[in-house]
Amino acid sequence: MKFGTKAIHAGVKPDEATGAIMTPIYQTSTYVQDGIGNHKGYVYSRTQNPTRDALEKNIAALENGKYGACFASGIAAIDCVIKMLNPGDEVVSTNDLYGGTFRIFKTIFEKYGIKFHFVGMSTSDAVRAKINERTKLVWVETPTNPMMNIIDISAMAAIAKEAGAILCVDNTFATPYLQNPLDLGADIVMHSVTKYLGGHSDVVMGALVTSDEAIAKEMYRIQNSSGAVTAPMDSFLVLRGIKTLHLRMQRHCENGEKVARFLSEHPKVDRVYWPGFSEHPNHEIAKKQMRHFGGMISFSLKGDDLEDAMNLVKRVKVFALAESLGGVESLIGHPATMTHAAIPKEERQRTGVVDSLIRLSVGVEDIDDILEDLEQALG
Numbered sequence: 001m002k003f004g005t006k007a008i009h010a011g012v013k014p015d016e017a018t019g020a021i022m023t024p025i026y027q028t029s030t031y032v033q034d035g036i037g038n039h040k041g042y043v044y045s046r047t048q049n050p051t052r053d054a055l056e057k058n059i060a061a062l063e064n065g066k067y068g069a070c071f072a073s074g075i076a077a078i079d080c081v082i083k084m085l086n087p088g089d090e091v092v093s094t095n096d097l098y099g100g101t102f103r104i105f106k107t108i109f110e111k112y113g114i115k116f117h118f119v120g121m122s123t124s125d126a127v128r129a130k131i132n133e134r135t136k137l138v139w140v141e142t143p144t145n146p147m148m149n150i151i152d153i154s155a156m157a158a159i160a161k162e163a164g165a166i167l168c169v170d171n172t173f174a175t176p177y178l179q180n181p182l183d184l185g186a187d188i189v190m191h192s193v194t195k196y197l198g199g200h201s202d203v204v205m206g207a208l209v210t211s212d213e214a215i216a217k218e219m220y221r222i223q224n225s226s227g228a229v230t231a232p233m234d235s236f237l238v239l240r241g242i243k244t245l246h247l248r249m250q251r252h253c254e255n256g257e258k259v260a261r262f263l264s265e266h267p268k269v270d271r272v273y274w275p276g277f278s279e280h281p282n283h284e285i286a287k288k289q290m291r292h293f294g295g296m297i298s299f300s301l302k303g304d305d306l307e308d309a310m311n312l313v314k315r316v317k318v319f320a321l322a323e324s325l326g327g328v329e330s331l332i333g334h335p336a337t338m339t340h341a342a343i344p345k346e347e348r349q350r351t352g353v354v355d356s357l358i359r360l361s362v363g364v365e366d367i368d369d370i371l372e373d374l375e376q377a378l379g
């Protein structure tokens, strides 16, 4: 099955009792058994729920994987992956990481004796330098937030394999529409479903997908034992959202490209970070592993003035000033004071998060309105 067909049909079937075409919201905690041990595959909704089941199968199919698991948030999915490790194990991760991922690594898991290394992953040598016999996990996020750096997933898979470690890729920004890490050698793919998969800014959820049976066993054991599961209603909303993932992504990509080109020609704009530009430092890798370049764009202003950036985010009307991304509506953010405020200024600026840096999640509105809004806000 091709992607758009899978988005609509994978994992779901008409309800056997009624013929309802939409998977019902099985809002139940428990299931009646005919006799002891004699049940229909469902015993308790922390362990299994039919609505969640359908969604887990659907997301697994989109990532070309065999096993899917959904969690209460993207962070809860990350929590599950790290709980597969033991004290003394080490993790090599990119240094250009989603803030919440960095926070759970450093402030939750480090005290349980797991060691995290953060390195620039644009060259294999820098990553290899941090690998040793205790390395059990390589963690990649690509494209990165907000600098839109691209990491070579196949190259990282080769390094992880050599080290006997597993590779997990946070595929939130790209979505399975643009990139399938399992096909490129990753062992686990992780999503903040909150973003593009849900797509309507109305659910917080996470997911993991793998094709490895041993990893899947651990994943389901931890999902059930730690209990950070997602609710039936939320599973239903995301099943519904995913049915248009391919249509939304197509428009996000088209609008994203037009906005990136508009900004790159604007006299008030200094730099535009979007992997579709041939002068983007990782453009060739992006072309190799992604089908298009998405709707996430960052840019800085000439003169790098904080006030100019503040005024711009105040003046927009179609774009809404908010955290998060990946919904149908266009969002604008200011990393230096919002998502990356906790990082010291020098460190921030070294990685490119300057005072005037603006991040856009370009939505699926009409492109003329989006461009007009940016034009008036910049002017």
Ligand SMILES: *Cc1c(COP(=O)(O)O)cnc(C)c1O
Pocket: 073, 074, 075, 076, 098, 100, 101, 141, 145, 170, 172, 173, 191, 192, 193, 194, 195, 204, 205, 206
């Ligand atoms: C939002 C996000 C997360 C965390 O997901 P939540 O659903 O907010 O818990 C992880 N990684 C990336 C890249 C994200 O954008």
